[in-house]
Amino acid sequence: MISELYEFKKYLNKEGIFFCFSGPVSQELLVEIGAILKQKIKLEDAGNSTAIRVFSMVVEQAQNIIHYSAEKCPKPYPSKAGEEISIGIIAVGYENGHYFVLSGNMIEKEKVSRLQNKLTGLKKMNKAELKKHYKEQRKKGPDYGSKGAGLGFIDMAKKASQPLEFDFKKIDEKFSFFSSKTVI
Amino acid sequence: MENLIIEATKYTPSVKFDAAHHTLGISGESYPENISEFYDPVFDWLKRYLGGLPEHQSVTANIDIIYFNSNTSKVLTDFFRMLEKSAAQGRQVVVNWCYDKENDIALEHGKDFREDAVALEFNLVQTSGRT
Numbered sequence: 001m002i003s004e005l006y007e008f009k010k011y012l013n014k015e016g017i018f019f020c021f022s023g024p025v026s027q028e029l030l031v032e033i034g035a036i037l038k039q040k041i042k043l044e045d046a047g048n049s050t051a052i053r054v055f056s057m058v059v060e061q062a063q064n065i066i067h068y069s070a071e072k073c074p075k076p077y078p079s080k081a082g083e084e085i086s087i088g089i090i091a092v093g094y095e096n097g098h099y100f101v102l103s104g105n106m107i108e109k110e111k112v113s114r115l116q117n118k119l120t121g122l123k124k125m126n127k128a129e130l131k132k133h134y135k136e137q138r139k140k141g142p143d144y145g146s147k148g149a150g151l152g153f154i155d156m157a158k159k160a161s162q163p164l165e166f167d168f169k170k171i172d173e174k175f176s177f178f179s180s181k182t183v184i
Numbered sequence: 185m186e187n188l189i190i191e192a193t194k195y196t197p198s199v200k201f202d203a204a205h206h207t208l209g210i211s212g213e214s215y216p217e218n219i220s221e222f223y224d225p226v227f228d229w230l231k232r233y234l235g236g237l238p239e240h241q242s243v244t245a246n247i248d249i250i251y252f253n254s255n256t257s258k259v260l261t262d263f264f265r266m267l268e269k270s271a272a273q274g275r276q277v278v279v280n281w282c283y284d285k286e287n288d289i290a291l292e293h294g295k296d297f298r299e300d301a302v303a304l305e306f307n308l309v310q311t312s313g314r315t
Contacts, residue, residue, distance in 0.1 A: 027217040031194045048286040052251055056289070059215050059253050066217060135296070138261050151254035159289070 016095035017102075024073055024085035025065045033058055037092060041099070050184065053159055054092065054099045057182045060152045061103035062090055069105035070175055098161060104179035112168050112176050119180075122153055123163045130158045156182050185236065188229045196222050197249060203233055208245040211282075215253035223259050230263070234270050241275055243267070248282035248311070250290065257293070264297055264304065271303035278305045285312045 012020055019036065021029070034055050041051040065088030072084040088105035107115070125133060134154045157164050165181040185203040192198035197212035208230075216222045237243070245267060252260070264279065271277035281297065283290035291308065298306040 027195065030215075048284070049288045052287060052289055056251060056253070059251075063215070063217065063253065063255075131296075135300075138258055151257060155254040155257070 012091075015093060016100075017091045017093035019093075020089075020091040022089040023087060025062055025069070025088045025090065026085050027066065030059060030062050030066075033062070033090070033092075050099065053184045054101065056159060057101040057156055057184060058090065058092065060156050061101055061180065061182065062088075064152055065090070065103060065105045068107060068111075070108050071106040099184045100181055101184075102179065102181050104177060106171065106175050107178045109170075109174055109176055112178075115178065116166075116168060119153060119164060119166050122157045125157070127158065130154060134158060160184065185233060188226065190226070199226055201226075201229060201233065206241060206243045208243065209248075211246075211248040213251045214249055214256040214259075215251070216255075219255040219259060227262070227266075230266060234266060237270060237275065239274065242277065243270065243275065244278045244280065246280045246282065250284070250287065252293075260297065261300075264300070268300075268302060268304050271305075276305065277303070278307065280307050280309045282309045282311050285310050 012018075018040070019033070021033070037055055037058065038051045041054055042048065066086045069086035069088050071087040073087060075083055075085050086105065088103060091102040093100050093102070122130070122133075134151060137151055137154060153164065160182045162183045167179045169177040169179070171177055187203055188199060188201035190196070190199040192212040195213060195215045195217075197210050197214045200207075200209040202208075245263075247260075249256075267277050267279065279297075279301070281290075281294035283294055291310075294308045298308065
């Protein structure tokens with residue numbers, strides 16, 4: 001790896017990625033990523049609202065990893081929040097005048113088609129339809145299997161400047177790898 | 185009835201519910217990992233408070249949240265729904281949604297919530313000079 005680390009960094013630079021994390025994703029990590037991002041984005045004077053937009057994508061994507069990743073490792077100190085930490089990957093970059101957030105995690109094979117349908121549906125909606133869908137879903141309450149309000153992807157789609165990109169890669173008989181990209 | 189005071193943390197807001205002065209304040213940021221762990225006690229207090237409100241008592245809610253995640257959005261919807269019910273019973277219930285002038289997302293969310301307000305008096309209050 002040592003001899004390839006430079007190539008890996010060059011690759012990240014080429015893709016416009018200025019922050020990348022692969023490993024256990026926790027709420028505490030999220031707070032730290034937020035602080036780093038807000039600092040960097042505000043420094044580059046994109047304005048307070050861009051920093052908040054980028055941060056909100058990071059929060060939604062990271063909390064999806066925390067709640068839904070099929071890959072876990074044990075916590076060194078079990079807490080009220082659970083005994084395991086979720087594993088995933090998060091990256092933040094800048095390209096063609098826009099910030100973007102990438103995230104990825106393993107998911108159980110059975111969850112792929114429902115998620116795929118949901119995201120495909122969102123991709124087809126315009127801003128007005130997304131707003132309407134968001135409000136309806138918010139009043140309704142969470143879907144079966146949702147650990148939150150079921151609003152995360154809709155919220156991201158609403159805030160993004162382009163339709164959400166996503167991909168499912170089959171890993172083996174039990175798991176796939178889900179990746180998504182949001183552009184601010 | 186006792187007041188509800190919860191200090192802010194890095195990812196949960198400060199909650200200052202004053203039963204004597206009938207003011208409900210929520211401010212800071214809200215993106216806890218476990219939304220019900222934080223908000224269930226808040227809603228329990230609110231149910232008791234609103235359930236015991238005299239017929240013509242006015243209530244003011246001051247909401248000043250810089251950033252909140254999508255789970256919190258559902259919580260806020262439920263919060264406003266409870267206040268709306270109280271207002272529909274003939275009380276004056278005011279919501280002051282505060283937002284920094286550079287925070288257009290907070291403003292957008294405020295307008296969104298205001299659209300659903302019927303008996304609630306929902307004000308958008310611009311603040312400035314936040315560092």
